[in-house]
Amino acid sequence: MRAWGHELGFSQIGVAGVDLHEAEPGLLAWLQAGFHGDMQYMQAHGLKRARPAELVPGTLRVVTARMDYLPRDTVLGRDDDETVGWQATGWQRLHDARLGNVSLYARGRDYHKVLRQRLQKLADRLQDAVGPFGHRVFTDSAPVLEVELAQRSGLGWRGKHTLVLSRDGGSMFFLGEIYVDLALPVTEPGGAHCGQCTACLDVCPTRAIVAPYRLDARRCLSYLTIEQDGPIPEAFRVAMGNRIYGCDDCQLVCPWNKYAQRSTLPDFDRREALAEPPLLVLWAWSEADFLRHTEGSAIRRIGFARWRRNLAVALGNAWRETGDPAIAEALAAAQGDAAPLLREHLDWALAQRARAARSA
Structure with missing residues (x-):
């Protein structure tokens, strides 16, 4: 055997x-x-x-x-x-x-x-x-x-x-x-x-x-x-x-x-x-992109909504660490039609730079 x-x-x-x-x-x-x-x-x-x-x-x-x-x-x-x-x-x-x-x-x-x-x-x-x-x-x-x-x-x-x-x-x-x-x-x-x-x-x-x-x-x-x-x-x-x-x-x-x-x-x-x-490249994926790139992968089972939730948190941390305005723009652009779960994490992510400044 x-x-x-x-x-x-x-x-x-x-x-x-x-x-x-x-x-x-x-x-x-x-x-x-x-x-x-x-x-x-x-x-x-x-x-x-x-x-x-x-x-x-x-x-x-x-x-x-x-x-x-x-x-x-x-x-x-x-x-x-x-x-x-x-x-x-x-x-x-x-x-x-x-x-x-x-x-x-x-x-x-x-x-x-x-x-x-x-x-x-x-x-x-x-x-x-x-x-x-x-x-x-x-x-x-x-x-x-x-x-x-x-x-x-x-x-x-x-x-x-x-x-x-x-x-x-x-x-x-x-x-x-x-x-x-x-x-x-x-x-x-x-x-x-x-x-x-x-x-x-x-x-x-x-x-x-x-x-x-x-x-x-x-x-x-x-x-x-x-x-x-x-x-x-x-x-x-x-x-x-x-x-x-x-x-x-x-x-x-x-x-x-x-x-x-x-x-x-x-x-x-x-x-x-x-x-x-790069996080911003992953953030730009559509659901069709997500499904294509994760075909046959364990990642696919979490679904697109959880994937975006996770990315929003990571981008919030990157926004706090780097201050890159492209990150804030990408997050803000997604707020309009975001489902409640994603919106909660987007709001948190966009607030990170200000919170970092207050604690500095």
């Missing part, structure tokens, strides 16, 4: 058992604290996430898979020079207020499509070898306790930012699973290697990592710019900076990501329109 997985572009394959009862108290506590925000489906599914055999009756094992997603042309870092490599470039982009910043994982093809197809091919290879068996393929598409399964099967350990970390791949990878009714031998988990490091907690722009291994989604910029369909809370708009889809800060700062690997697949190569997009 490992050999087949590598042929399909996976970096690592593991097998986990289905007894996850030790994870249930933590899941319940997270839900009871309201840290899932408006993601009501997480509350609705409840403990089914920690009970694979309830989600898919007959499941005996879960095949776990890791797929690296850094684009093939990514410049990897060097131990002796932290000023080069994709992490250094990421920080530079965050400090250029005129550029829009899209999370690295979303600059290529939608990972749901890529992983699901390749996981099914892996399942088909296994079926060819052992005969018919029951299975279901999942890629962030069902109530699956992905991180728990990944660490139990030896793909890595849960980092303090709640993402899976690997000693030879950092955290720049996707996870996928195949629920099977075969009693495959399980792979052994490894140890955790975060030690005393708190870099991810310290760098989070909204303090969403409220404690080691505990994330409050309601404060997380990835949740706010992608999952939430209402207003961005005003308390977090300045902290958004130029992040218009997701946030990579906790991964940019993580020391283990100096070991992150490039993908072997062209699917995750950066689209030109999302490589280094």
